Amino acid sequence: MPPSLxxxxxxxxxxxxRLGDTDVLRGVxxxxxxxxxxxxxxxxxxxxxxxxRCLLGLQKLDSGVVKLLGEPIGPRVLGxxxxxxxxxxxxxxxxxxxxxxxxxRRRETRRWFWQSxxxxxxLLLGTLGELGVESLLDRPLAGLSGGQLQxxxxxxxxxxxPELLLLDEPTAGVDTPxxxxxxxxxxxxxxxxxxTVVLVSHDLAMVFxxxxxxxxxxxxxxxxxxxxxVLNADSLKAAYGIHVTPYHHHHGHGSAEAGQPIQFRRx
Amino acid sequence: MNxxxxxxxxxxxxxxxxxxxxGPICGFLGVFxxxxxxxxxxxxISHAALTGVAAGFLAGFDEPTLPVLLYCSLVAVAMLWLRxxxxxxxxxxxxxxxxxxxxGGVVLLSLQRNRWAELDKVLLGDILSVNWVDVGAAWAVAIxxxxxxxxxxxxxxxxxxxxxxxxxxxxxxxRLNYGFVILLTIAVSLTIRxxxxxxxxxxxxxxxxxxxxxxxxxxxxxxFSFLVGTVGATGGVLLSYPLNLPTGPTITxxxxxxxxxxxxxxxxxxGPAATHPSP
Numbered sequence: 001m002p003p004s005l006x007x008x009x010x011x012x013x014x015x016x017x018r019l020g021d022t023d024v025l026r027g028v029x030x031x032x033x034x035x036x037x038x039x040x041x042x043x044x045x046x047x048x049x050x051x052x053r054c055l056l057g058l059q060k061l062d063s064g065v066v067k068l069l070g071e072p073i074g075p076r077v078l079g080x081x082x083x084x085x086x087x088x089x090x091x092x093x094x095x096x097x098x099x100x101x102x103x104x105r106r107r108e109t110r111r112w113f114w115q116s117x118x119x120x121x122x123l124l125l126g127t128l129g130e131l132g133v134e135s136l137l138d139r140p141l142a143g144l145s146g147g148q149l150q151x152x153x154x155x156x157x158x159x160x161x162p163e164l165l166l167l168d169e170p171t172a173g174v175d176t177p178x179x180x181x182x183x184x185x186x187x188x189x190x191x192x193x194x195x196t197v198v199l200v201s202h203d204l205a206m207v208f209x210x211x212x213x214x215x216x217x218x219x220x221x222x223x224x225x226x227x228x229x230v231l232n233a234d235s236l237k238a239a240y241g242i243h244v245t246p247y248h249h250h251h252g253h254g255s256a257e258a259g260q261p262i263q264f265r266r267x
Numbered sequence: 268m269n270x271x272x273x274x275x276x277x278x279x280x281x282x283x284x285x286x287x288x289x290g291p292i293c294g295f296l297g298v299f300x301x302x303x304x305x306x307x308x309x310x311x312i313s314h315a316a317l318t319g320v321a322a323g324f325l326a327g328f329d330e331p332t333l334p335v336l337l338y339c340s341l342v343a344v345a346m347l348w349l350r351x352x353x354x355x356x357x358x359x360x361x362x363x364x365x366x367x368x369x370x371g372g373v374v375l376l377s378l379q380r381n382r383w384a385e386l387d388k389v390l391l392g393d394i395l396s397v398n399w400v401d402v403g404a405a406w407a408v409a410i411x412x413x414x415x416x417x418x419x420x421x422x423x424x425x426x427x428x429x430x431x432x433x434x435x436x437x438x439x440x441x442r443l444n445y446g447f448v449i450l451l452t453i454a455v456s457l458t459i460r461x462x463x464x465x466x467x468x469x470x471x472x473x474x475x476x477x478x479x480x481x482x483x484x485x486x487x488x489x490x491f492s493f494l495v496g497t498v499g500a501t502g503g504v505l506l507s508y509p510l511n512l513p514t515g516p517t518i519t520x521x522x523x524x525x526x527x528x529x530x531x532x533x534x535x536x537x538g539p540a541a542t543h544p545s546p
Contacts, residue, residue: 056435075437083435088428093475094302096428097484104425105436140484141428156432 007070009034009164009196010055015064017050024050026219027064034163037190037197039211039227041204046218052168052200056083069163081164082157086172088149090142098136098144098152099124105159127155131185146172150182158189164196165189171203183210204231273508282394282461282514284402286500288409289458294474294496295416296454298489299447301475302427306468308346308448311361312455313467315342317372319456320389324382325375331389332404336456342368343452347445392463392515394504401460408457412450423447424485461500462515473522474499480533499525 010032017025024047032038042048053059054066057073071077090096102124128134131151136144144152150170157165171182187210190197201207208214208227215224223230273279300309316335323334342364349360376382388396397405416423426433426443434440451471458467478491503518510517 056431058431058434078435079437081435083432085429085431090428091302091304093479094427095479095482095485095488096424100424100485101428104421104428138484 007067008032009036009069010198011065011067011070012051013065015051015054015066016062017047017054017059018062019050023219025054025061025064028217028219028221030215030221030224032196032198032213032215034196035194036212037187037199037210038213038215039199039201039207040215040217041201041207041230042217043202048200048202048217049168051217052166055166079160080162081166082154082160082162084150084153084157084165084167084170086169087146088141088153092142094142096141098128098139098141101141101152102127102156102159105156123159124155127158128152130158130189131155147182151185154186154189158193161193162195164198166198166200168200169203170199170201186210271509278395278397279504279508281397281399281402282504283501285394285397285405285461286504286518287497288402288405289454289461290470290474290496290498290500291493292409292412292416292454292496293458293470293500294478294492294494295413295489296451297471297473297475297496298478298485298492299423299427300451300471305451306472307358307361308343309451309455309471310468311346311365311368312339312343312452313459313464314365315339315368316456316459316464317389318368318375319372320385321372321375321379321382324379324385330400332401332456332460335459336453338368339452339456340449343448344445347448388463389459390463390465391513392459392461392466394461394514395508397460405457405460408453412454415446415450419443419446462518466515466519469519469522470496470500473519473526477522477525477529480529495522495525 008031012028012030015025015028050059068077069080106120125134133151199207208231214227214230215221216230316339319335319338320331323331328334346360422438422443425436430440455467462470474496475492477495478488481491482488499522500518503521504514507514507517
């Protein structure tokens, strides 16, 4: 096996970033092994977004090292990862259809936007089908609901057969019953395609159910471990320096069990 | 067949050729200008041309196209630069550059009493007075803009959809942004000759808005916008002469009429409530 396959999916050593007057990242060190489904959590302002932008090469480090799949961040390695953004801010006047959007990701149609290939169409339909949204192929991208758009974005990133999938707040804009099946979908993809999946989120409960390892960020990685270890309120409280309670939403007569949405609350 | 006499006039043929070159590329560019919310951006560039014209006259140019192109590019790059380097809002930056360029242009023109009459031409365009050099320039620009758009269509579509996805997809986002703005600036600078500073944006914004209600995907949107731009620009020229109307405003009104027509078609086809299909 070539050494690059043994290197971690994500490797960060002592990453520091200062934006304006704030030290956003104060020496982040973490290593995500390949093939795992992990979560990176942290409340707003914890540096999650900055760290993610850093992984995507959108934000430069002041100091430290970040590597993806054993390589420094650059166009070459970015071609091997799939990024699923939080949402698109599409103008409704932009008429791009799901088919056209997905075609942008395929080499055979990328060079010449007007072409369509029967083979590509079959591939697009197959990928959309895996996500249960094949009926959306000819719909305008700007007219999709949050959940539909999320699936189309995942289909887009899967089309290039990535080795690492980065999802930013994957449940923002998706309603709660939708969220459940969404995570099942992601873990299905993770199991089937054997790729590394990183969920970046502030929403704890769902992430904890699906991830096998959790990194809690607050300027530094303040704790990491199995979901049950990190979910322990004491360690979170100590680590975050904020008051954290497992905050249960009661839906009608439902009881407060594990798996209900848990949120951070600042005192 | 008896063609109307004015069609045989060479000044009229030149005007028609200019319209035929600029209409379609403005329509093509317009699809991305509207989707990227850059209509005001294009308006700012066109108003900046006033300073370009006046400064050009002052510097001894008889034909202001070159100084206009230079000054407009300067303003366009200044807008991008200020957006990257300052905390100012887009709208604020554009309003500052627009108003100071208009004021500067008027002041510079007022220093040259013999050129004061040019103000009308610059504000409202004068496509019937174009010479063969203008025709050549319009076609050169049309071919340049169209081939650049076609060459970089896929990255541009991805950039318009999502900037970060474009970056992750290996696209040099900043370079492409500047490139697009330069193309837009070149097209606007040339179109000022036809439509004037005040109305240039209509040829960029109206065709995609009209084409929008006829299209179900982006390919159609681009093709229809291209065609509507062609029809609007040449139709306006053709109508203005026999009706004895100013040509630039007639182009805009032709497009305005098509816009109302497209709204009515959409209303009839989809019913009043459905502006875009719901999930």
